[in-house]
Amino acid sequence: MKDRIKILSVGPYGERRIGGVQYVTNMILNSFLKEKYEFIVLDTTIPIFYHEWRIFRFFLTLQFAARLIFILFRKRPHIMHIHSSNVASFLEKGFLILLCKLFSSTKIILHLHGSRFEFLLKNKPWFRKMVKMVFTMTDAIIILSENFKQLLTNLVGTYNYIIIPHGVDKRLYDETIVERLNDGKVRLSFIGLIGERKGCYELGVAFKKLVAEHNIKNLHLEMVGREEEPGELEAIKNFYERLGILPYVTFYGLKVGHEKIKILKQSDIFVLPSRHDSFGIVNLEAMAAGLPVISTRQGAIPEYLIDGENGFLFEIGDVEALTEKIRILYNNQELREKMGLKNKKKIATFYSFDQILKKYDALYQQVHTGKNQAELNTPFI
Template sequence: MSISKVGGKMKILYMTMMYPVPGCPQKGVFCHEQVKALIHEGVEVDVIVPLPFYDDEYETDTWIFEGVKIRYIKYFKIPGTIGFQYIGKYLYLALKKAKIDFKKYDILHADAPLPAGDAIRRISKEYHIPYVIHGHGLDVFFSNSYREAKNCKKITEICIKVYEEADAVAGVSQKVLNCIKQRVDISSKGYVIYNGVDTEKFLPIEHENKKLELISIGNLIPLKGHKYTILAIKKLVEAGYDNVHLRIFGRGEQETELVQLVQKIKMENYVQFMGYVQYEQVAKALQMSDIFILPSYYEALGCVYLEAMACGIPVIGCKENGIDEIIKDGEDGYLIQGKSVESIVESIKKMLENRRYKVMGVQARKHVEEKYSWRSSAQSLIKLYRNIIG
């Protein structure tokens, strides 16, 4: 019998590919923040981060980061999609070789169906320990990422099996759970566990800008919708709203294209590319801004919206994405149709009326404090754990 079942701490094995490494401490920081919150709530958590054997990102076996001990385990994986459906099995074998004492855990927690989920599923069967699969993205069966791969069908079948056999399935939004429900009946075991935000790190500060400072933070890839934000700035300026300035933080495959677009439409004085930003600098960048815009049209949730709201600035996000479960349209931000330049323009105009963005920013901070701290997220997850332990 485990300690938790006789009144001690609940013990969780938390396995994820999305977790900080020394060279990139902001990688998967949302998982790390959740683990810290769980520990703060009295849960004992061991973190395992699987790495392909050829990954030289970090060679040491363990690392203690902000009080959390992380163990890195290398497993066999061929680069690319060849044999991808087997990586859960390969990770399982690597875990067995590592001689981990699985019997001490009450719950096994994996962040995705492959490789962690399938490995956890096999361990669960062997040791009779319940397991949770936690979906952080919309491609819940990898059927989009690997749709061109010959083994896509087999990959999807493994993912389905992992969800079917799980004792509970968590999603960072109802949108994520709905994606899973399209192929697997999780009606009796699906839980929405929203990500949170550190409201002590991300908080408002008094500032007054000479221009309306707009900010966007996200990878420079098509689905983030940066192109539509840039075109919206062009329309605002043409309409006489020329006292605006947009800073875009991020790097990605679309960077050259977006820079050229700004040059083509002669918006160099209004749009500034800031490049990659360290996570510890994100709060400062948000605190000095007035409105956050990220018209991403394929988003499971988006922690950066919560971080912006926590800093007391209203946000603009897309309908029919995870964030539309959080933004109160017209109160602490606006929800727009994806790929709609006009919607972005109209939303900014509304916020400018009588400096309405100031009032909306106060509401945004209040909303996040009430419902979306990391403590709230951890408490929801603990409730899930207790439900499946019985």
């Protein structure tokens, strides 16, 4: 049997504290690719302790570095696929990339998931220099959207950027049968980190306007997710209580798998009013469940969510626009269903796991062999 290509996958894993990066790493490791390639995992999940005591984060990075060097010498991987999210993560992963270059001939794929790069790239020359230094050590850079590619090209320069968006396990949504609740309520769902960054305060104000000014009494808000920072969940609940909307809201906490799909399939409208988001993977999940989506013009979101066609877009912090978009869908069940059907079709055509995994397969082959793969040139519309 021919030896398989060894791929060292560096990033967070598992379903605890699951986010966009974990969603991707789990997707790859649980797919047909695990039969084709030999995956070696370096789990860089950040325990809650280090979120609360960030001063000690440096020591955790040193642990990751020691484990990386051990793997490089012991396992000798052909490719390192390393995932980076926020700015702190990028600095950490940049250090690991430098070590990989110093101690091995392993080829490097950097996977950028972060949502807060734009400000630093535009305003901090030191950060641009850091990004260029890291980019020059890579063989390929995975980004999530054409929008981000243009931003990086303009501010950092031209490198081997490969656009691979997130995907959804369409079969899981198709196989999950859920009975609709016939209680007269119209359900508005939100899934994500509970806090300011995901627009939870604006969502509360918009909901208040719908209840108070438009006299809508049968609208219910379903909030799914954990708090992003310690104390944010309690702060949001207190804010909603002061607004007088807490009786109309259910906080479910973190839900994954069939539990999350059930909530989506029992909903009528999905909303993600993020202030910062690189992709908004939960929008794709809502689309797979057949829901119309309301979201902000952030990152890749306008590339798959067309305003007025399969959902609505609005500007960050524009509570009036958010309120109006929810009101339009609340009042028009036919429009909700029409947009939902378009979303299911779009997921099946462009964003299913099967489509996205072919891209990763082609990229691994291209980086390993140096031969261009046609699959990577297929556009996402």
